[in-house]
Amino acid sequence: MPSPAPPSTAAPQSTATPASTATPQSTPPPPKSVLYLTAARIDFYYDSFLLEADGNVRLRTSDGFTVSGDSFSMDLKNNRYLLAGHVTLHDATGTVKGAAISDFLDFRRIYFVPVTGEPDRWTFLDGDLAHPVKGRVMPDDAFYFPVIVQRPSLTAGGAVIDTRTYVRFVNSHTYVAGLPIPLGTDVVNFSSNPYFAQNSLSGASADLTWTVAGSPNALTALHLRYDPTYYLYGSIEQHLVGDHEYAIFSVNPATRAEKWWNLKLYEALGSRFQIQSFTQYYAQQDWLRLPASAQQTTWLNAVYAFPHSYVQATSQLTNYNVLGPGALELPNSIAGNLSHPSQVAISASSFQNRIADLPLFEQIFEGYGFNHDSVGAAQYLNGMPPYWPQGGRAFAPIPIPGLQAYGAPCTEQPSKYYTYYCPVYTTIWDTVFGFTFFTPALKLNAAPSPYETYYFNASFTKQYQWNSLPHWIGTDTTSFSISRQFARWVNTYLGYQIMNTGDYYIQGGYQPCAPVGTTYCPESLTSFRGVSTLRTTSLGMNFVPDPDFNASLLVRHHDDFPIPVPGVFSMPPNNILGQPLYSWYLGQPPYDATGDVRARILPHMLLDVSRTFYWYGNPYRTEFWQPNFVIQLLPI
Amino acid sequence: MTRWPISLAVIALAVALLAAGSSIVVSGQLLAYQDGYVFFTTGDGFRVASNVVIRDAKTGAATSLVPGPRIWARATFDPSGTVTELDLSRAPLPPEGSFADVAHFAVALSTPVPNPDLLRALQTPVPGSGVPAVQQFSGEPVLVTFIVQVPPNTPFTSSVYITTDASAWYAQAIPMDRVDALHYQITRRYPSGTVFRYLYDRGSFQSVEVAQNGLTRPPRNLTVGNADVRVIRDTVYAWQDAAAGGVSQPQPQIMPTPYNPAPFPNLPPGIPPPQPPPAKPPS
Numbered sequence: 001m002p003s004p005a006p007p008s009t010a011a012p013q014s015t016a017t018p019a020s021t022a023t024p025q026s027t028p029p030p031p032k033s034v035l036y037l038t039a040a041r042i043d044f045y046y047d048s049f050l051l052e053a054d055g056n057v058r059l060r061t062s063d064g065f066t067v068s069g070d071s072f073s074m075d076l077k078n079n080r081y082l083l084a085g086h087v088t089l090h091d092a093t094g095t096v097k098g099a100a101i102s103d104f105l106d107f108r109r110i111y112f113v114p115v116t117g118e119p120d121r122w123t124f125l126d127g128d129l130a131h132p133v134k135g136r137v138m139p140d141d142a143f144y145f146p147v148i149v150q151r152p153s154l155t156a157g158g159a160v161i162d163t164r165t166y167v168r169f170v171n172s173h174t175y176v177a178g179l180p181i182p183l184g185t186d187v188v189n190f191s192s193n194p195y196f197a198q199n200s201l202s203g204a205s206a207d208l209t210w211t212v213a214g215s216p217n218a219l220t221a222l223h224l225r226y227d228p229t230y231y232l233y234g235s236i237e238q239h240l241v242g243d244h245e246y247a248i249f250s251v252n253p254a255t256r257a258e259k260w261w262n263l264k265l266y267e268a269l270g271s272r273f274q275i276q277s278f279t280q281y282y283a284q285q286d287w288l289r290l291p292a293s294a295q296q297t298t299w300l301n302a303v304y305a306f307p308h309s310y311v312q313a314t315s316q317l318t319n320y321n322v323l324g325p326g327a328l329e330l331p332n333s334i335a336g337n338l339s340h341p342s343q344v345a346i347s348a349s350s351f352q353n354r355i356a357d358l359p360l361f362e363q364i365f366e367g368y369g370f371n372h373d374s375v376g377a378a379q380y381l382n383g384m385p386p387y388w389p390q391g392g393r394a395f396a397p398i399p400i401p402g403l404q405a406y407g408a409p410c411t412e413q414p415s416k417y418y419t420y421y422c423p424v425y426t427t428i429w430d431t432v433f434g435f436t437f438f439t440p441a442l443k444l445n446a447a448p449s450p451y452e453t454y455y456f457n458a459s460f461t462k463q464y465q466w467n468s469l470p471h472w473i474g475t476d477t478t479s480f481s482i483s484r485q486f487a488r489w490v491n492t493y494l495g496y497q498i499m500n501t502g503d504y505y506i507q508g509g510y511q512p513c514a515p516v517g518t519t520y521c522p523e524s525l526t527s528f529r530g531v532s533t534l535r536t537t538s539l540g541m542n543f544v545p546d547p548d549f550n551a552s553l554l555v556r557h558h559d560d561f562p563i564p565v566p567g568v569f570s571m572p573p574n575n576i577l578g579q580p581l582y583s584w585y586l587g588q589p590p591y592d593a594t595g596d597v598r599a600r601i602l603p604h605m606l607l608d609v610s611r612t613f614y615w616y617g618n619p620y621r622t623e624f625w626q627p628n629f630v631i632q633l634l635p636i
Numbered sequence: 637m638t639r640w641p642i643s644l645a646v647i648a649l650a651v652a653l654l655a656a657g658s659s660i661v662v663s664g665q666l667l668a669y670q671d672g673y674v675f676f677t678t679g680d681g682f683r684v685a686s687n688v689v690i691r692d693a694k695t696g697a698a699t700s701l702v703p704g705p706r707i708w709a710r711a712t713f714d715p716s717g718t719v720t721e722l723d724l725s726r727a728p729l730p731p732e733g734s735f736a737d738v739a740h741f742a743v744a745l746s747t748p749v750p751n752p753d754l755l756r757a758l759q760t761p762v763p764g765s766g767v768p769a770v771q772q773f774s775g776e777p778v779l780v781t782f783i784v785q786v787p788p789n790t791p792f793t794s795s796v797y798i799t800t801d802a803s804a805w806y807a808q809a810i811p812m813d814r815v816d817a818l819h820y821q822i823t824r825r826y827p828s829g830t831v832f833r834y835l836y837d838r839g840s841f842q843s844v845e846v847a848q849n850g851l852t853r854p855p856r857n858l859t860v861g862n863a864d865v866r867v868i869r870d871t872v873y874a875w876q877d878a879a880a881g882g883v884s885q886p887q888p889q890i891m892p893t894p895y896n897p898a899p900f901p902n903l904p905p906g907i908p909p910p911q912p913p914p915a916k917p918p919s
Contacts, residue, residue: 049802054705054706069705070668070704070705071704071705071706077802077831084667084668084675084705085667085668085669085670085704085705086668086670087668099667099668099670099673099675099681100667100668100675100679107753109753111679113667113668113675113679113681115670115671115673115681116745117745118743118744118745119673119675119681119742119743119744119745120744120745120746121679121744121746121748122746123751133749134745134746134749135744135746135747135748135749136748136749136750136751137748137749137750137751137754138679138751139751139753139754140678142679143667143675143677143678143679144665144677145665145677145705145706147728188804189804190801190804191801192801192833192855194799194801194805194833194835194841194855196804196805197799197804197805197806197807197841198841199840199841200888201888202887202888202889202890203839203840252888252889260888260889262888266852268851268852272849272851274851274852278885278886280886280888280891282891295891297886297891297892299885299886301885303850303851305847305849305850305851306849309849310849310850310851312850316886316892318891318892318894320891320894339894341894341895343895349850349874351848351849351873352848352873371895371897373894373895403894403895403896403897404896404897404898405909406909406910406911406912407911407912408911408912408914421908421909421911428895428897430897436788436789438788438818440785440818441785441816441818441819455816457816457817457818457819458817459788459817459818461788461789465897467897469897471897471910473897473899475899479788479792479817480817481816481817481818482816483815483816483819485815488823491813491815491821493814493815493816493817495792495816495817497792497817501899501900503898503899503900503910505910505912507912507913508910508911508912508913509910509911510907510910511907511908511910511911513904513906513907514906514907514908515906516905516906517905519904519905519906520906521904521906525904525906525907528907530900530910532900536792538792540814540815542813542814542815542821544813544822544823547779547823547824547825550811550813552813554814568904569902569903569904570902570904571902572902575887575890576889580793581890583791583792583793583794584792585901585902586900586902586903587902598811606811608811632808634806634808634809634811
């Protein structure tokens with residue numbers, strides 16, 4: 001035998017092909033096999049997808065043979081296994097004893113060391129166990145065990161391995177702080193099909209997933225999650241996956257009164273067309289009792305690809321009160337309003353095209369939309385609270401139809417408490433046109449070292465939206481940045497962005513701010529007529545002294561119109577992790593600084609902690625922290 | 637009188653040197669120990685003397701360890717190629733000797749036959765034949781830097797991540813750092829030979845990258861070759877949740893707001909809704 005190559009090391013995220021693995025060229029992919037494994041102890045290592053078993057190992061394969069031995073090792077990603085020590089190979093043609101057997105499943109080669117009086121070397125080609133090729137030289141690493149230094153992710157008494165897809169462990173235990181936690185059946189999916197990862201869950205600070213059932217095309221998972229909004233809760237998710245389609249269903253949280261039921265569907269029809277949908281049903285209900293409130297939205301999207309562009313049609317149907325008008329009746333109504341807007345949009349977008357030989361790219365898009373709501377939404381009633389007047393005063397469901405109320409107060413006001421505006425549009429057609437120019441990274445100097453080189457980026461995006469009511473919106477965004485990497489472990493950038501948004505009405509438009517109650521109208525709001533300018537200067541720094549540790553700091557200064565004044569503008573809502581839902585908004589504090597630290601705390605786990613500090617500077621000198629740290633545990 | 641002990645010492649030394657030169661010591665990991673043979677993970681089987689001595693590799697004393705799979709051993713061969721001593725350890729032993737020196741002691745009934753699979757791997761493909769050369773990997777760590785250019789409409793406050801099949805497609809598996817208005821970057825260390833598939837996303841599969849033609853794109857493939865450093869430059873053309881001019885996909889646990897073609901959702905209540913100009917007084 002040639003001199004041995006170093007043993008393959010089980011490295012994080014590695015599906016390393018061991019050194020000098022010279023294997024036959026794979027022609028058509030082999031059929032998938034199912035392996036049934038039992039042993040005194042089976043260990044699984046999640047970070048390297050290694051399966052190790054010792055003691056009275058028995059392996060039955062869907063290829064029609066059984067093997068027993070002392071120790072078993074399988075690299076799930078490389079799709080090969082080894083069984084060694086007092087091996088007995090049994091199939092329809094008979095039984096042979098030996099020292100070790102190694103099956104390279106992808107290449108349909110089985111390497112066997114029989115002991116028939118004396119050792120020998122046999123190779124079984126293409127699953128033919130009746131006709132071994134004797135004496136054939138074997139790959140150097142055919143019988144190597146991986147070197148493992150970490151503790152197993154879970155242990156089990158049995159496993160069913162569907163090659164290239166999943167392992168179902170039986171009588172399994174996982175470990176937390178060294179203590180075993182029984183899981184019973186647990187499934188680990190290691191398919192390279194990303195459809196298995198499609199999910200309909202929101203983000204969470206931490207998520208412990210127990211995959212209780214699985215097959216080549218399905219996965220059932222229970223989640224124990226934590227986030228700053230719902231705290232600790234349980235969720236359930238079901239995946240059904242094919243080569244060109246998937247269906248995902250979930251309830252999240254499943255153990256809180258506020259439940260979100262999600263269904264996500266996708267189908268690729270040929271190489272140019274795909275269709276997908278996402279349906280979300282929100283219910284406020286204790287367990288599965290009659291909901292006190294229910295909303296639903298369905299999003300449909302179809303895309304057709306052309307050689308240099310694509311067209312997509314999108315529709316969204318939302319029903320803000322699935323329970324009907326009765327659910328609005330006082331005194332216990334929390335069911336929202338009766339609006340059920342529907343939207344349809346067709347848009348076309350070009351590819352990114354280079355302009356001549358210039359370092360300049362362009363992309364254009366346009367679209368047509370139809371929006372309709374015969375009922376209307378509370379947000380168009382100035383001063384209307386989001387749900388219902390407090391205090392128990394009898395009040396009918398909102399009678400004003402339409403998508404947008406445009407105009408002066410209605411001549412007849414149905415309420416003496418709130419102001420209704422007329423006329424109201426129940427249908428709005430719109431046309432969208434936009435384009436983008438951008439430059440990729442341009443070198444600003446011819447420095448001898450990449451660590452002394454400055455790069456320049458710029459982009460400009462313009463979008464128009466013309467609505468069928470006498471109204472159009474124009475937005476343009478211009479960005480510049482200069483960046484430099486000072487060393488392998490530190491880089492910085494200085495960016496400047498201007499975003500202009502104009503909300504224009506053909507006749508009339510925004511009126512000067514007028515104090516309402518205790519509302520204060522600062523000077524810039526008094527002169528505001530629907531055009532805003534947001535200028536942001538950013539300084540970002542990243543420190544990466546080691547791939548396992550990262551710290552970044554982003555400091556921004558906003559010079560906006562209308563000028564932000566503390567307490568005048570409302571802050572945007574946060575997402576479930578406590579981060580602002582919008583990337584920009586009127587009234588954002590003039591300064592903010594965000595620090596983010598990431599560190600690997602376990603071989604397969606990152607901890608990410610970030611928080612933002614906001615301050616106004618002169619003359620207000622108001623400052624505040626983001627309400628909470630954003631903490632996430634990220635499996636890697 | 638003094639010559640007698642000196643001669644004795646010289647003879648003893650010569651005997652010791654001869655004895656030392658006749659034995660070969662090789663360390664490695666055991667594959668099996670059965671039927672009078674010891675097998676190493678090279679696949680080679682060697683005869684074991686009936687009176688083989690088994691010791692602890694670290695202390696040299698007797699050991700309760702039993703030779704078998706996964707156990708590391710230092711094997712001493714006599715001049716006939718029989719293993720006369722095995723020093724065992726659960727931990728890897730430092731490399732000692734070479735299996736090339738004892739390969740001719742390995743017992744095999746059949747005469748070695750070349751393996752066409754392996755020969756094909758060693759051959760250099762004919763230029764222009766279209767047959768790819770077989771890559772060999774050392775397993776040494778490689779610093780891999782990913783640099784991705786994102787679409788210009790990527791929100792400035794967005795985080796960008798790499799999701800891989802090695803982490804079961806967890807969407808936030810590898811957080812990246814923004815390095816300028818259009819680029820994100822991250823450096824990771826992988827052993828050469830690492831193979832995985834990956835995609836870029838903005839924190840979830842609702843915001844995963846899509847192909848330039850708007851369709852779901854297949855994952856990218858990465859095979860880390862032998863190198864000290866590798867830089868990978870990719871381009872994301874669009875995000876699934878930020879299609880230009882379209883209706884955005886709703887986010888989980890966020891019911892979309894009703895359609896309202898007014899771009900300022902958080903104006904203070906002091907600003908009334910847009911309205912027509914006041915009617916001119918009759919002239």
